[in-house]
Amino acid sequence: SSELPGLAEAHGIKLGVAVAVNPLAHDAVYRDLVTDHYTSVTAENTMKWQHVQPERYEFDWSGPDLVVDFAEDNGLSVRGHTLLWHNQQPDWLAQGFFDADELRAVMREHTEALLGRYEGRIDSWDVINEPFEENSPELRENLWYQTLGEDYIAEALWLAHEVDPEAKLYINEFNTEGGGEKADALYELSSSLLERGVPLHGIGFQGHFVHGNVPDDLAENMQRFADLGLDVEISELDVRIPEPVTPEDLAAQADEYQYVLESCLAVSRCVGVSVWGVTDAHSWIPEWFPGYTAALPFDEDYAPKPALGGMVEAL
């Protein structure tokens, strides 16, 4: 086991990792990497709508139960990911042509099932994932927005709060880690929700960074959300490197990991940092960003990279 969990706990932050069901079930070395280095887990896919309720009223708890049981057996906390998102929705939902009342009923059924099942075992939930357009301050016109209008966000938060009153409820977003138009829009949304008394408790900043391009104002940007009374966290950290990857790249990536953790430590309401995958062999990056690779703290052979040392250095 490594010193990372103890260091993270000494600083009062979580150090988390996204886990996938298949290796969690079948790969003991993978499981050991998780329990040796991290204090929290996020389900990379298995708690998403498509997997939890693939057909209406047909729920599949096998993956979510595996993740939550594993976490509990090993003393790890769980970030719930995610309720409302425009991606990874089952066809019956995405193409269901529900009117507003029906869609509200669907939202309630799913929220009661998922948050209800894990009440008391999952302490924070990404209720809303990626509500803004990729690179603009406009709200994304997803299914929820199109049918319920922009108040779908407040409705979903109220509902989640009703189902699991103790859970910390989050909006999770990307391209908002540093300041800019999109981060400003998220800030405005957050403050107006809070002014209305809507149960929003935290902001997840995903942190899918490109090597050499990590925003230099992470702490400053997170601090203004913290000043609203919100918890903040880096929820899906990875730092992708364009191929070919050199030793210099890996050394500089270590500094980037160190900087991200130090930025969290600089904000007292930053509750943690989670990386988006256990090793480079499990990372979503090569498939989703062709030409980029090596984004995580362990390599494809499960060996620690300089980035892991960067995290230790920060703590």
Ligand code: XIL
């Ligand atoms: C990604 C997973 O890593 C992939 O395996 C899947 O194919 C697509 O989704 N933002 C999020 C995550 O909130 O849920 C996404 O995860 C990555 C971007």
